[in-house]
Amino acid sequence: MTDAKSLLAVPPAGAAADWTIPQDWARYTPAEHAMWDTLFERQARMLPGRVSPTFLAGLDVLRMSKPGIPDFEELSERLHALTGWRVVAVPGLVPDEDFFRHLANRTFVAGRFIRTPEQIDYLQEPDVFHDVFGHVPLLANPVFADYMQAYGEGGLRSLDLNAMHRLARLYWYTVEFGLIREDGDLRLYGAGIVSSYGESRFALDDPSPNRIALDLKRVMRTRYKIDDYQQTYFVIDSYEDLLRQTLETDFAPLYAELEGEPDLATDAVLPTDTVLTLGSQAYARSQKEAVA
Ligand code: HBI
Numbered sequence: 001m002t003d004a005k006s007l008l009a010v011p012p013a014g015a016a017a018d019w020t021i022p023q024d025w026a027r028y029t030p031a032e033h034a035m036w037d038t039l040f041e042r043q044a045r046m047l048p049g050r051v052s053p054t055f056l057a058g059l060d061v062l063r064m065s066k067p068g069i070p071d072f073e074e075l076s077e078r079l080h081a082l083t084g085w086r087v088v089a090v091p092g093l094v095p096d097e098d099f100f101r102h103l104a105n106r107t108f109v110a111g112r113f114i115r116t117p118e119q120i121d122y123l124q125e126p127d128v129f130h131d132v133f134g135h136v137p138l139l140a141n142p143v144f145a146d147y148m149q150a151y152g153e154g155g156l157r158s159l160d161l162n163a164m165h166r167l168a169r170l171y172w173y174t175v176e177f178g179l180i181r182e183d184g185d186l187r188l189y190g191a192g193i194v195s196s197y198g199e200s201r202f203a204l205d206d207p208s209p210n211r212i213a214l215d216l217k218r219v220m221r222t223r224y225k226i227d228d229y230q231q232t233y234f235v236i237d238s239y240e241d242l243l244r245q246t247l248e249t250d251f252a253p254l255y256a257e258l259e260g261e262p263d264l265a266t267d268a269v270l271p272t273d274t275v276l277t278l279g280s281q282a283y284a285r286s287q288k289e290a291v292a
């Protein structure tokens with residue numbers, strides 16, 4: 001669905017027609033590089049044993065462990081040699097259609113700015129740490145790289161079928177907040193989790209959220225929270241399985257089927273679900289009480 005925002009949205013001054021801007025790596029201040037290092041070291045200390053080994057392999061092969069905010073040109077040279085992807089800078093969220101087109105062209109759009117100390121644990125727009133530390137390492141893996149391009153192509157088609165919100169949910173519950181079962185253990189892979197100190201713990205250890213085996217149709221019916229930890233995490237068996245499900249699905253009839261089925265709440269559990277953890281939702285209740 002091409003909402004008003006994306007219809008009316010035109011790139012801001014200084015941005016190209018595809019919303020890209022120069023990264024201007026030389027203009028980052030020492031304080032901004034130091035913010036990256038603080039965030040990087042905090043995650044690098046706690047992710048081993050918790051995050052998918054595929055993510056750590058990506059960090060390694062892209063040599064992201066050297067200090068300071070990565071230079072997208074250098075990073076893209078290494079990444080392109082591996083899976084044909086490049087990282088380009090944008091001012092922030094870009095309209096869905098432009099976002100999908102970039103993914104379909106194997107360019108990953110990353111925020112150029114980095115969060116301030118006050119925002120260290122939460123910010124609304126994706127900054128360079130969320131986008132580059134969170135999303136880019138898995139793009140070094142050929143299967144995940146193919147999934148992200150297939151997602152972009154599917155997204156462009158979904159716009160014509162008024163089903164963008166369905167794909168946004170698939171993106172949210174895989175690319176942003178996905179869990180994977182590797183060698184029988186539950187591991188993190190979603191960028192929104194691995195770039196967040198608090199959620200890297202919560203998503204694996206906390207008894208509050210549900211953890212349910214991913215089913216494409218189920219995910220596309222399920223609402224998500226954008227401003228707090230998830231009440232449900234979906235688990236894939238492998239990146240190959242996620243890619244296979246996506247490539248093998250004919251989305252047009254699936255979208256038609258979904259028309260007749262109601263959306264599911266963020267904490268819903270169905271009798272047909274393969275439930276790994278039936279969550280207590282204690283955390284969500286505590287937040288609601290805090291609001292009330
Ligand atoms: N824009 N820069 C940027 N980064 C995103 O992750 C992003 C976006 N626009 C839209 C979007 N994500 C999601 O709505 C996708 O599901 C389309």
Ligand code: FE
Binds near residue numbers: 126130191192
């Ligand atoms: Fe993201």
